[in-house]
Amino acid sequence: MSTHYSVAVIAGDGIGHEVVPAAMDIVDAAGSRHGFSIDWTPYPWGSEHYRTHGTMMPTDGLDRLAQHEAVFFGAVGAPDIPDHITLWGLLIPIRRGFQQYVNLRPARHVKGVRSPLAEPDGTDLMIVRENVEGEYSEVGGRFGRGTDAELAVQEAVFTRKGTARVAAYAAELAARRSGKLTSATKSNGIIHSMPFWDEVVAEAVAQQPGVELRSVLIDALAAAMVSRPQQFDVIVASNLFGDILSDLAAACVGSIGVAASANLNPERTYPSMFEPVHGSAPDIAGRGIANPVGQISTAALMLDFLGETKAAADINQAVDDVLRDGPRTPDLGGQDGTREVAEAIRKQLVCSRPAECSAGLRRQHSLGR
Structure with a gap:
Protein backbone atom coordinates (compact mmCIF):
# COMPACT_ATOMS: atom_id res chain seq x y z
CA MET A 1 0.00 0.00 0.00
CA SER A 2 1.45 3.37 -1.04
CA THR A 3 2.37 5.94 1.61
CA HIS A 4 1.43 9.55 0.94
CA TYR A 5 3.18 12.64 2.27
CA SER A 6 1.97 16.22 2.17
CA VAL A 7 4.74 18.67 1.32
CA ALA A 8 4.52 22.43 0.88
CA VAL A 9 6.66 23.83 -1.96
CA ILE A 10 8.09 27.35 -1.93
CA ALA A 11 10.28 27.79 -5.00
CA GLY A 12 10.88 31.38 -3.92
CA ASP A 13 13.21 33.46 -6.05
CA GLY A 14 15.86 33.19 -8.74
CA ILE A 15 17.17 29.73 -9.51
CA GLY A 16 14.68 28.24 -7.05
CA HIS A 17 12.22 28.12 -9.94
CA GLU A 18 14.68 26.02 -11.96
CA VAL A 19 16.11 23.59 -9.42
CA VAL A 20 12.97 22.91 -7.36
CA PRO A 21 10.95 21.35 -10.23
CA ALA A 22 13.98 19.28 -11.21
CA ALA A 23 14.30 17.91 -7.68
CA MET A 24 10.56 17.24 -7.41
CA ASP A 25 10.72 15.06 -10.53
CA ILE A 26 13.47 12.99 -8.97
CA VAL A 27 11.55 12.59 -5.70
CA ASP A 28 8.52 11.43 -7.69
CA ALA A 29 10.68 8.91 -9.54
CA ALA A 30 12.05 7.63 -6.23
CA GLY A 31 8.51 7.39 -4.91
CA SER A 32 7.40 5.26 -7.85
CA ARG A 33 10.29 2.91 -7.17
CA HIS A 34 9.84 2.70 -3.39
CA GLY A 35 6.07 2.80 -3.01
CA PHE A 36 5.31 6.29 -1.76
CA SER A 37 4.00 9.51 -3.26
CA ILE A 38 4.26 13.19 -2.45
CA ASP A 39 1.27 15.50 -2.55
CA TRP A 40 3.03 18.73 -3.51
CA THR A 41 1.27 22.00 -2.64
CA PRO A 42 2.95 25.06 -4.19
CA TYR A 43 2.94 28.43 -2.46
CA PRO A 44 3.96 31.42 -4.66
CA TRP A 45 5.68 33.34 -1.89
CA GLY A 46 8.86 35.34 -2.08
CA SER A 47 10.03 38.57 -3.65
CA GLU A 48 7.28 38.73 -6.27
CA HIS A 49 4.70 38.38 -3.49
CA TYR A 50 6.47 41.25 -1.71
CA ARG A 51 6.34 43.46 -4.78
CA THR A 52 2.60 42.86 -5.11
CA HIS A 53 1.46 42.70 -1.49
CA GLY A 54 4.23 44.29 0.57
CA THR A 55 4.96 41.05 2.44
CA MET A 56 7.08 38.01 1.61
CA MET A 57 4.23 35.69 2.60
CA PRO A 58 0.63 36.13 3.80
CA THR A 59 -0.12 36.78 7.47
CA ASP A 60 -1.56 33.26 7.78
CA GLY A 61 1.46 31.72 6.05
CA LEU A 62 2.66 29.66 9.01
CA ASP A 63 -0.83 28.33 9.66
CA ARG A 64 -1.04 27.13 6.07
CA LEU A 65 2.41 25.54 6.15
CA ALA A 66 1.60 23.81 9.44
CA GLN A 67 -0.90 21.60 7.61
CA HIS A 68 1.96 19.82 5.84
CA GLU A 69 4.55 17.28 6.95
CA ALA A 70 7.46 19.18 5.43
CA VAL A 71 8.35 22.34 3.53
CA PHE A 72 10.49 22.05 0.40
CA PHE A 73 12.16 25.40 -0.16
CA GLY A 74 14.14 26.75 -3.11
CA ALA A 75 15.78 30.13 -2.55
CA VAL A 76 15.01 33.67 -1.46
CA GLY A 77 16.52 37.02 -2.37
CA ALA A 78 16.33 39.61 -5.14
CA PRO A 79 18.68 42.46 -6.10
CA ASP A 80 15.98 45.14 -5.80
CA ILE A 81 14.86 44.18 -2.27
CA PRO A 82 17.15 44.46 0.78
CA ASP A 83 18.29 41.08 2.07
CA HIS A 84 17.07 41.73 5.60
CA ILE A 85 13.54 42.11 4.23
CA THR A 86 13.57 38.92 2.18
CA LEU A 87 15.24 36.85 4.89
CA TRP A 88 13.33 38.13 7.89
CA GLY A 89 10.09 38.13 5.92
CA LEU A 90 10.15 34.48 4.91
CA LEU A 91 12.92 32.11 5.98
CA ILE A 92 13.50 33.24 9.54
CA PRO A 93 9.80 33.39 10.53
CA ILE A 94 9.42 29.79 9.31
CA ARG A 95 12.54 28.59 11.12
CA ARG A 96 11.58 30.27 14.37
CA GLY A 97 7.84 29.84 14.23
CA PHE A 98 8.29 26.09 13.72
CA GLN A 99 11.18 25.77 16.20
CA GLN A 100 13.51 24.39 13.53
CA TYR A 101 16.45 24.76 15.86
CA VAL A 102 18.76 22.34 14.04
CA ASN A 103 20.21 23.41 10.72
CA LEU A 104 21.89 20.28 9.41
CA ARG A 105 24.43 20.83 6.65
CA PRO A 106 26.43 17.87 5.27
CA ALA A 107 29.62 18.34 3.26
CA ARG A 108 31.12 15.33 1.51
CA HIS A 109 33.65 15.20 -1.31
CA VAL A 110 32.96 12.85 -4.21
CA LYS A 111 35.95 11.56 -6.16
CA GLY A 112 36.19 13.23 -9.52
CA VAL A 113 34.74 16.54 -8.39
CA ARG A 114 37.13 19.44 -8.71
CA GLY A 254 33.64 21.58 -4.84
CA SER A 255 30.87 24.17 -4.95
CA ILE A 256 28.17 25.77 -2.88
CA GLY A 257 25.87 24.50 -5.64
CA VAL A 258 26.10 20.96 -4.21
CA ALA A 259 25.37 21.95 -0.60
CA ALA A 260 22.17 20.67 0.99
CA SER A 261 20.59 21.62 4.28
CA ALA A 262 17.70 20.75 6.55
CA ASN A 263 15.97 23.01 9.07
CA LEU A 264 14.77 20.44 11.57
CA ASN A 265 12.29 20.37 14.39
CA PRO A 266 13.54 17.05 15.79
CA GLU A 267 10.49 16.56 18.01
CA ARG A 268 8.25 16.82 14.90
CA THR A 269 5.86 19.15 16.70
CA TYR A 270 6.04 21.33 13.61
CA PRO A 271 7.01 20.60 10.00
CA SER A 272 10.69 20.78 9.12
CA MET A 273 11.94 22.77 6.13
CA PHE A 274 14.47 21.60 3.56
CA GLU A 275 16.45 24.11 1.47
CA PRO A 276 19.77 24.11 -0.36
CA VAL A 277 22.51 26.48 0.78
CA HIS A 278 23.16 28.24 -2.53
CA GLY A 279 20.58 31.03 -2.39
CA SER A 280 18.75 32.64 -5.32
CA ALA A 281 21.88 33.33 -7.45
CA PRO A 282 20.30 36.19 -9.44
CA ASP A 283 23.40 36.46 -11.64
CA ILE A 284 22.64 33.12 -13.29
CA ALA A 285 18.86 32.89 -12.79
CA GLY A 286 16.97 32.07 -15.96
CA ARG A 287 20.04 30.86 -17.85
CA GLY A 288 19.44 27.17 -17.23
CA ILE A 289 22.91 26.55 -15.80
CA ALA A 290 22.17 26.38 -12.08
CA ASN A 291 23.48 23.28 -10.35
CA PRO A 292 20.46 21.18 -9.24
CA VAL A 293 22.54 18.90 -7.00
CA GLY A 294 22.09 20.99 -3.86
CA GLN A 295 18.32 20.92 -4.22
CA ILE A 296 18.27 17.21 -5.12
CA SER A 297 20.49 16.31 -2.18
CA THR A 298 18.22 18.43 0.01
CA ALA A 299 15.30 16.33 -1.21
CA ALA A 300 17.19 13.24 -0.06
CA LEU A 301 17.53 14.81 3.41
CA MET A 302 13.78 15.39 3.41
CA LEU A 303 12.98 11.80 2.45
CA ASP A 304 15.35 10.47 5.08
CA PHE A 305 13.63 12.60 7.73
CA LEU A 306 10.22 11.38 6.55
CA GLY A 307 11.39 7.77 7.00
CA GLU A 308 12.03 6.91 3.34
CA THR A 309 15.65 6.03 4.03
CA LYS A 310 16.11 3.64 1.09
CA ALA A 311 14.83 6.19 -1.39
CA ALA A 312 17.10 8.83 0.13
CA ALA A 313 20.10 6.51 -0.15
CA ASP A 314 19.27 5.76 -3.79
CA ILE A 315 19.08 9.47 -4.63
CA ASN A 316 22.38 10.13 -2.90
CA GLN A 317 24.02 7.30 -4.81
CA ALA A 318 22.65 8.57 -8.12
CA VAL A 319 23.95 12.04 -7.29
CA ASP A 320 27.39 10.64 -6.46
CA ASP A 321 27.50 8.70 -9.73
CA VAL A 322 26.70 11.79 -11.77
CA LEU A 323 29.05 14.02 -9.79
CA ARG A 324 31.82 11.51 -10.43
CA ASP A 325 31.17 10.82 -14.11
CA GLY A 326 29.31 13.89 -15.37
CA PRO A 327 27.50 15.72 -16.79
CA ARG A 328 28.39 18.77 -14.74
CA THR A 329 27.25 22.38 -14.53
CA PRO A 330 29.73 25.28 -14.97
CA ASP A 331 30.30 25.75 -11.21
CA LEU A 332 31.92 22.30 -11.23
CA GLY A 333 33.95 22.93 -14.36
CA GLY A 334 31.42 21.48 -16.82
CA GLN A 335 29.39 22.92 -19.67
CA ASP A 336 26.05 21.24 -19.01
CA GLY A 337 22.77 22.74 -17.88
CA THR A 338 20.33 22.20 -15.05
CA ARG A 339 18.08 19.91 -17.08
CA GLU A 340 20.91 17.74 -18.37
CA VAL A 341 22.33 17.13 -14.92
CA ALA A 342 18.94 16.49 -13.34
CA GLU A 343 17.95 14.11 -16.11
CA ALA A 344 21.20 12.19 -15.74
CA ILE A 345 20.51 11.78 -12.01
CA ARG A 346 16.94 10.67 -12.70
CA LYS A 347 18.12 8.08 -15.22
CA GLN A 348 20.73 6.78 -12.82
CA LEU A 349 18.11 6.58 -10.07
CA VAL A 350 15.65 4.47 -12.06
CA CYS A 351 18.26 2.25 -13.71
CA SER A 352 17.90 -1.40 -12.72
CA ARG A 353 21.65 -1.97 -13.10
CA PRO A 354 23.41 1.14 -11.72
CA ALA A 355 26.93 0.04 -12.70
CA GLU A 356 25.91 -0.30 -16.35
CA CYS A 357 24.10 3.04 -16.21
CA SER A 358 27.22 4.71 -14.82
CA ALA A 359 29.27 3.28 -17.67
CA GLY A 360 26.69 4.57 -20.11
CA LEU A 361 26.80 8.02 -18.58
CA ARG A 362 30.59 8.09 -18.90
CA ARG A 363 30.44 7.12 -22.55
CA GLN A 364 27.66 9.61 -23.29
CA HIS A 365 29.45 12.43 -21.51
CA SER A 366 32.78 11.74 -23.24
CA LEU A 367 31.05 11.86 -26.63
CA GLY A 368 29.37 15.16 -25.79
CA ARG A 369 25.97 13.43 -25.97
Missing part, protein backbone atom coordinates in the same frame (compact mmCIF):
# COMPACT_ATOMS: atom_id res chain seq x y z
CA SER A 115 38.02 21.13 -5.42
CA PRO A 116 40.23 24.12 -4.58
CA LEU A 117 41.93 21.91 -1.99
CA ALA A 118 44.99 19.86 -2.87
CA GLU A 119 43.68 16.79 -1.05
CA PRO A 120 39.89 16.88 -0.57
CA ASP A 121 39.37 13.09 -0.72
CA GLY A 122 37.84 11.63 2.40
CA THR A 123 36.05 14.81 3.48
CA ASP A 124 32.74 13.73 5.02
CA LEU A 125 31.39 15.95 7.74
CA MET A 126 28.12 17.17 9.20
CA ILE A 127 27.71 20.70 10.49
CA VAL A 128 24.99 21.12 13.11
CA ARG A 129 24.15 24.81 13.24
CA GLU A 130 22.00 26.32 15.98
CA ASN A 131 19.23 27.86 13.94
CA VAL A 132 16.89 30.09 15.96
CA GLU A 133 18.92 32.23 18.36
CA GLY A 134 22.58 33.18 18.88
CA GLU A 135 24.00 36.04 16.85
CA TYR A 136 20.94 36.31 14.60
CA SER A 137 18.63 38.00 17.09
CA GLU A 138 16.23 40.89 16.81
CA VAL A 139 17.54 42.48 20.00
CA GLY A 140 19.30 45.79 19.40
CA GLY A 141 18.87 48.89 17.33
CA ARG A 142 20.42 51.98 15.81
CA PHE A 143 20.61 55.21 17.73
CA GLY A 144 21.44 58.79 16.82
CA ARG A 145 20.90 58.20 13.13
CA GLY A 146 22.64 60.74 10.94
CA THR A 147 24.79 62.17 13.71
CA ASP A 148 28.46 61.76 14.58
CA ALA A 149 27.34 59.78 17.64
CA GLU A 150 25.34 57.23 15.64
CA LEU A 151 25.76 53.68 16.88
CA ALA A 152 24.39 50.23 16.13
CA VAL A 153 23.85 47.61 18.83
CA GLN A 154 23.28 43.95 17.96
CA GLU A 155 22.78 41.54 20.85
CA ALA A 156 23.62 37.85 20.58
CA VAL A 157 21.16 35.76 22.57
CA PHE A 158 22.19 32.34 23.92
CA THR A 159 19.82 30.42 26.17
CA ARG A 160 20.61 27.32 28.16
CA LYS A 161 17.71 25.48 26.57
CA GLY A 162 18.63 26.50 23.04
CA THR A 163 22.30 25.63 23.40
CA ALA A 164 21.71 22.36 25.24
CA ARG A 165 19.21 20.98 22.75
CA VAL A 166 21.33 21.61 19.66
CA ALA A 167 24.39 20.18 21.45
CA ALA A 168 22.40 17.09 22.44
CA TYR A 169 21.30 16.58 18.83
CA ALA A 170 24.89 16.92 17.61
CA ALA A 171 26.15 14.50 20.26
CA GLU A 172 23.55 11.90 19.30
CA LEU A 173 24.49 12.30 15.65
CA ALA A 174 28.18 11.93 16.49
CA ALA A 175 27.44 8.78 18.49
CA ARG A 176 25.89 7.23 15.36
CA ARG A 177 28.94 8.16 13.29
CA SER A 178 32.55 8.30 14.52
CA GLY A 179 31.93 9.38 18.13
CA LYS A 180 33.91 12.58 17.52
CA LEU A 181 32.30 15.99 17.99
CA THR A 182 33.92 19.39 17.46
CA SER A 183 32.43 22.54 18.98
CA ALA A 184 33.14 25.89 17.34
CA THR A 185 33.86 28.60 19.90
CA LYS A 186 35.55 31.97 20.40
CA SER A 187 35.70 32.00 24.17
CA ASN A 188 39.09 33.73 24.22
CA GLY A 189 37.63 36.89 22.71
CA ILE A 190 33.88 36.85 23.34
CA ILE A 191 33.83 36.73 27.12
CA HIS A 192 30.19 36.08 27.99
CA SER A 193 28.28 34.14 25.35
CA MET A 194 31.07 31.85 24.20
CA PRO A 195 32.22 30.58 27.62
CA PHE A 196 28.53 29.98 28.32
CA TRP A 197 28.28 28.05 25.03
CA ASP A 198 31.33 25.96 25.96
CA GLU A 199 29.94 25.08 29.40
CA VAL A 200 26.46 24.13 28.23
CA VAL A 201 27.73 22.14 25.23
CA ALA A 202 30.09 20.17 27.48
CA GLU A 203 27.28 19.41 29.93
CA ALA A 204 24.96 18.23 27.16
CA VAL A 205 27.60 16.10 25.44
CA ALA A 206 28.50 14.44 28.75
CA GLN A 207 25.01 12.88 28.72
CA GLN A 208 25.88 10.97 25.51
CA PRO A 209 28.26 8.09 26.32
CA GLY A 210 31.12 7.42 23.96
CA VAL A 211 31.28 10.87 22.38
CA GLU A 212 34.61 12.72 22.45
CA LEU A 213 34.21 16.51 22.52
CA ARG A 214 36.83 18.95 21.29
CA SER A 215 36.34 22.74 21.41
CA VAL A 216 38.21 24.67 18.74
CA LEU A 217 38.43 28.42 18.28
CA ILE A 218 36.54 29.43 15.16
CA ASP A 219 39.51 31.05 13.42
CA ALA A 220 41.69 27.98 13.94
CA LEU A 221 38.79 25.75 12.95
CA ALA A 222 38.30 27.59 9.66
CA ALA A 223 42.01 27.23 8.88
CA ALA A 224 42.00 23.54 9.77
CA MET A 225 38.96 22.91 7.60
CA VAL A 226 40.88 24.20 4.61
CA SER A 227 44.18 22.47 5.42
CA ARG A 228 42.77 19.07 6.46
CA PRO A 229 38.96 18.79 6.54
CA GLN A 230 39.16 14.99 6.90
CA GLN A 231 39.94 15.37 10.60
CA PHE A 232 36.39 16.56 11.30
CA ASP A 233 33.20 14.54 11.47
CA VAL A 234 30.38 16.33 13.31
CA ILE A 235 30.74 20.03 14.10
CA VAL A 236 28.29 21.91 16.33
CA ALA A 237 28.27 25.68 16.05
CA SER A 238 26.27 28.77 16.88
CA ASN A 239 24.04 30.39 14.28
CA LEU A 240 26.66 32.71 12.80
CA PHE A 241 29.64 30.36 13.05
CA GLY A 242 27.65 27.47 11.60
CA ASP A 243 26.45 29.59 8.71
CA ILE A 244 29.98 30.62 7.75
CA LEU A 245 31.59 27.22 8.31
CA SER A 246 29.02 25.39 6.20
CA ASP A 247 29.59 27.67 3.20
CA LEU A 248 33.33 27.19 3.61
CA ALA A 249 32.86 23.42 3.80
CA ALA A 250 30.75 23.46 0.63
CA ALA A 251 33.49 25.32 -1.23
CA CYS A 252 36.06 22.81 0.03
CA VAL A 253 34.16 19.88 -1.50
